[in-house]
Amino acid sequence: MTVQWITTTLRTVESRNLQSIAIYASDNIPGTIEEEDHQEWKDLDRLLVQFWTSHSIRPQVLYAVGEGGRDLRGDAPSLLPEVTRRGLVDLVEITSYDYVAVR
Amino acid sequence: MSCVLPPEILDLIIDHLHDERAALKACCVASKSWVPRTRSHLFAHVEFDVSKAHVKLWEKTFPDPSKSPAHHTRELFVDGIHGTPVISVVGAGVGSWIQAFSNVVHLEFSRLDQASLIPFHGLSPAVRSLRLDHCTAEVFDLVCSFPLLEDLALINPYPERDAGGWTAPSTSPRLTGSLDLLTFGVARFTTRRLLDLSGGLHFYRINMMFTGNDEAKSVTDLVSSCSDTLESLTLRCYLPGAFPWAPVTDQHLTACGRRCA
Numbered sequence: 119m120t121v122q123w124i125t126t127t128l129r130t131v132e133s134r135n136l137q138s139i140a141i142y143a144s145d146n147i148p149g150t151i152e153e154e155d156h157q158e159w160k161d162l163d164r165l166l167v168q169f170w171t172s173h174s175i176r177p178q179v180l181y182a183v184g185e186g187g188r189d190l191r192g193d194a195p196s197l198l199p200e201v202t203r204r205g206l207v208d209l210v211e212i213t214s215y216d217y218v219a220v221r
Numbered sequence: 222m223s224c225v226l227p228p229e230i231l232d233l234i235i236d237h238l239h240d241e242r243a244a245l246k247a248c249c250v251a252s253k254s255w256v257p258r259t260r261s262h263l264f265a266h267v268e269f270d271v272s273k274a275h276v277k278l279w280e281k282t283f284p285d286p287s288k289s290p291a292h293h294t295r296e297l298f299v300d301g302i303h304g305t306p307v308i309s310v311v312g313a314g315v316g317s318w319i320q321a322f323s324n325v326v327h328l329e330f331s332r333l334d335q336a337s338l339i340p341f342h343g344l345s346p347a348v349r350s351l352r353l354d355h356c357t358a359e360v361f362d363l364v365c366s367f368p369l370l371e372d373l374a375l376i377n378p379y380p381e382r383d384a385g386g387w388t389a390p391s392t393s394p395r396l397t398g399s400l401d402l403l404t405f406g407v408a409r410f411t412t413r414r415l416l417d418l419s420g421g422l423h424f425y426r427i428n429m430m431f432t433g434n435d436e437a438k439s440v441t442d443l444v445s446s447c448s449d450t451l452e453s454l455t456l457r458c459y460l461p462g463a464f465p466w467a468p469v470t471d472q473h474l475t476a477c478g479r480r481c482a
Contacts, residue, residue: 120458123437127456130445135425138453142430180457 121158125165136173139166142180142212159197166198170206177201178208232258239265264290267322268298280318291321301333319344328367330356331376342366350398353378361414365390371398378404378411393420397450402429402443409439416446423450430457 124141169175179198181191191209194202201207226234235258238244248259269275283289317340325345330338331354338359348367352374353360360378364370373396396418404411408431415422416439424447431440437458444454 120437123441124456124458127437127441127444128454130441130448131451131454132448133451135450135452136454138455140453140455142455142457 121155121162125158125162128162128165128169134173136169136175138178139169139175140178140180140210142182156197160199163198163200166201166207167204170201170204176206176208178210180210180212182212228254231255235259235262238262260290261293264293266296266298267291267294268300270300272300272302276318283318283321286318286321289318289321291318292324294322294325296327296329297322297325298329298331299333300331326350328352330354333357338363352376352401361387361418362390365393365418368392368394370394370396372400373398374401374403375411376401376403378407387414387417389414389417389419391419393418395420395423397423397425399426400424400429400447402427404430405432408432408436412439412443416442422446425450426453427451428453428455428457430459432459 128139166177169177179194191211194207194209198207231254235245235248235255238248238259239262242263245259245263248255249263269279279289283291319340323345324347326347327350328341328344328348329352330341333356338357339362341363343366346367347369349369350372351364351367351370353363354374354376356378360375364373371394400415400422402408402411408429422443427444427447429440429443431437440456444451444456
C-alpha cells in the first residue's frame with residue numbers, strides 16, 4: 119500500500135516546473151514480495167518513466183541498508199524494471215542519520 | 222592620528238571580516254566608530270541554549286532591550302528544555318528581551334514544548350523562514366503571525382494536543398518556499414492544519430515523511446494543494462516496524478538535529 123500512495127501522490131502533481139523527485143519507501147517485507155506489491159511497484163515504474171518523458175526528471179530512489187530496511191539496490195531491476203533498464207533512476211543509499219534529516 | 226578613510230570604505234573592510242569573529246571583536250575595541258558595523262556581523266546569528274543559562278547572560282549583558290544588539294540579528298535560535306514553560310524562557314509582555322529581535326529573518330525553536338508560543342507571535346515582520354523542532358501545536362498560530370513567511374520546517378510537532386477546535390486565523394502567509402515536514406504518526410493532523418490556512422499553500426519544494434497508510438491520504442492532499450507550484454518533491458514512507466530504530470526516540474531526533482545544524 120505504501121508504494122501505491124507514493125504513486126497516487128505523484129499523480130496529483132501537475133506543475134510544469136517540477137524538476138526533482140526523490141522517494142523513499144521503507145518496506146518491512148522480509149523476503150519475497152507479494153504480487154500485489156509487485157504491481158504497485160510496476161505502476162510506480164511506469165509513472166516515473168512518464169515523468170522522464172514529460173518533464174525530463176531523473177528521480178532519486180533512496181534506500182537504506184541496515185536493520186529493518188530493505189536493500190533496494192539489488193531489487194531495483196525487478197521492482198522498477200523500466201527506469202532501471204533505461205538508466206533513468208538514481209539509487210541513493212542513505213545513512214541512518216539521513217532517515218530523519220530534513221536539511 | 223585620525224582615520225583618513227571614508228566610513229563607507231571602513232564598512233566594506235569590516236564586511237570582509239564577516240566570518241572572522243576574533244577579528245571582529247578586535248575591531249570592536251579598536252574604535253568606537255567601528256562598533257555598529259562589527260556588531261551587525263557579530264550578532265547576525267544568535268543562539269540561546271536555555272540549559273546553559275544563555276538567556277540570563279544576555280539579560281545581564283544587555284539589561285535595556287532597546288539598546289541591545291538584537292536588532293542586528295538575522296538568524297535566531299532558541300533551544301529550550303523539555304518541560305520548561307516558554308514564559309519562563311522569554312519573559313512576559315512587551316519589553317522582554319525577546320521583543321528586541323525585531324529584524325530576524327530565520328527563526329528556529331527547538332524543544333519549546335510547554336505552554337504557549339504567543340510571546341513569539343509577530344516577533345519580527347521580516348521572518349521568512351521558520352523551523353520548529355519538538356514544539357507545541359500552537360505552531361500554526363505562530364506561522365500565521367509572520368506575513369512574509371516562505372519556508373517552513375516542522376519537526377515532530379505535537380498537534381494531537383489540540384486536535385479539535387482550532388480555528389485558522391483569517392490571514393496567513395503565502396508560503397511560497399519550502400516545506401520540511403517530519404512527523405511520527407501525526408502527519409494527518411499537521412497537514413490538516415496546513416490545508417486549513419486561509420492563504421493556501423504554494424510551496425515549490427516539499428520534503429515530507431509519513432508513517433503508515435493512514436497518513437498517506439493527507440500527504441497526497443497536501444502535495445496536491447501545491448500541485449501548480451511544486452518543483453521538488455521528496456516523499457519518505459515508513460511502515461511501522463520498518464524504521465531502523467524502534468521505537469524512535471527523542472535522542473535520535475535531537476542528535477540528528479544537532480548534526481544537521
